[in-house]
Amino acid sequence: MGEIIVDLQGIVKTYQTGEVSVPVLKGIDLRIDAGEHVAIMGKSGAGKSTLMNIVGCLDRPTAGDYVLAGHPVSRLEDDELSGIRGKTIGFVFQSFHLLGSMTVMENVALPMEYQNVPTAQRHARATELLERVGLGHRLGHRPNQLSGGERQRVAIARSLSNRPKLLLADEPTGNLDSAGTRKILALFAELQAESGFTMIVVTHDPAIGNAAPRLVRVADGLIVEDRR
Numbered sequence: 273m274g275e276i277i278v279d280l281q282g283i284v285k286t287y288q289t290g291e292v293s294v295p296v297l298k299g300i301d302l303r304i305d306a307g308e309h310v311a312i313m314g315k316s317g318a319g320k321s322t323l324m325n326i327v328g329c330l331d332r333p334t335a336g337d338y339v340l341a342g343h344p345v346s347r348l349e350d351d352e353l354s355g356i357r358g359k360t361i362g363f364v365f366q367s368f369h370l371l372g373s374m375t376v377m378e379n380v381a382l383p384m385e386y387q388n389v390p391t392a393q394r395h396a397r398a399t400e401l402l403e404r405v406g407l408g409h410r411l412g413h414r415p416n417q418l419s420g421g422e423r424q425r426v427a428i429a430r431s432l433s434n435r436p437k438l439l440l441a442d443e444p445t446g447n448l449d450s451a452g453t454r455k456i457l458a459l460f461a462e463l464q465a466e467s468g469f470t471m472i473v474v475t476h477d478p479a480i481g482n483a484a485p486r487l488v489r490v491a492d493g494l495i496v497e498d499r500r
């Protein structure tokens with residue numbers, strides 16, 4: 273049996289907006305082995321991004337337990353949590369979250385800077401990743417000088433810069449055409465073969481979901497299908 277990298281038990285997330293509680297996750301149990309590739313599908317509003325934010329340690333569950341690579345993260349302090357996050361997780365956000373004041377190259381190099389990777393190494397790796405996503409000619413551009421699909425590819429390059437053990441991607445190809453989507457999926461597969469990371473990808477594209485080795489379907493805050 274492989275190492276369990278993500279172990280979620282009874283995860284509940286309820287948002288409080290004024291007087292109203294909004295239950296979004298209603299008891300999620302999910303175990304993912306190191307090296308697995310999991311696709312997550314579900315209707316808009318089902319709770320996919322909320323789940324990804326919890327798995328990515330960007331948000332905490334209202335109730336339930338989360339053990340990430342052996343660390344019981346539900347009980348960690350914020351600084352311990354961000355330490356584990358920075359070393360372990362690469363995140364491609366649904367809305368990119370690129371920093372507008374930095375160049376493409378600086379955005380991709382930033383997670384490595386937080387891990388104190390020396391400058392020359394940072395730049396070499398950022399350049400290599402940007403070349404692999406087809407943006408070697410845009411290193412000095414700022415995000416607002418790029419198309420939507422190009423920004424998405426910068427976010428993908430950034431998510432890989434720290435060689436994460438766990439790559440979380442929320443609709444990573446939502447702004448790409450079918451040729452761009454194929455290229456990015458091929459790149460993910462190539463990098464996963466090289467370094468064996470675990471990958472969780474949210475997608476609306478049934479072709480991507482059906483091709484994944486494991487498909488988890490979320491509806492109304494619950495897992496309704498888990499097929500390997």
Ligand SMILES: Nc1ncnc2c1ncn2[C@@H]1O[C@H](COP(=O)(O)OP(=O)(O)OP(=O)(O)O)[C@@H](O)[C@H]1O
Nearest residue numbers: 287289294296314315316317318319320321322323
């Ligand atoms: N901070 C918040 N406060 C209150 N409600 C929220 C908050 N964040 C999300 N929600 C609600 O939680 C539900 C799930 O949101 P979530 O972003 O997880 O959906 P999703 O499955 O990722 O949808 P999509 O496919 O559109 O990205 C939505 O109904 C949303 O309105």
Ligand SMILES: [Mg+2]
Nearest residue numbers: 320321366442
């Ligand atoms: Mg979402």
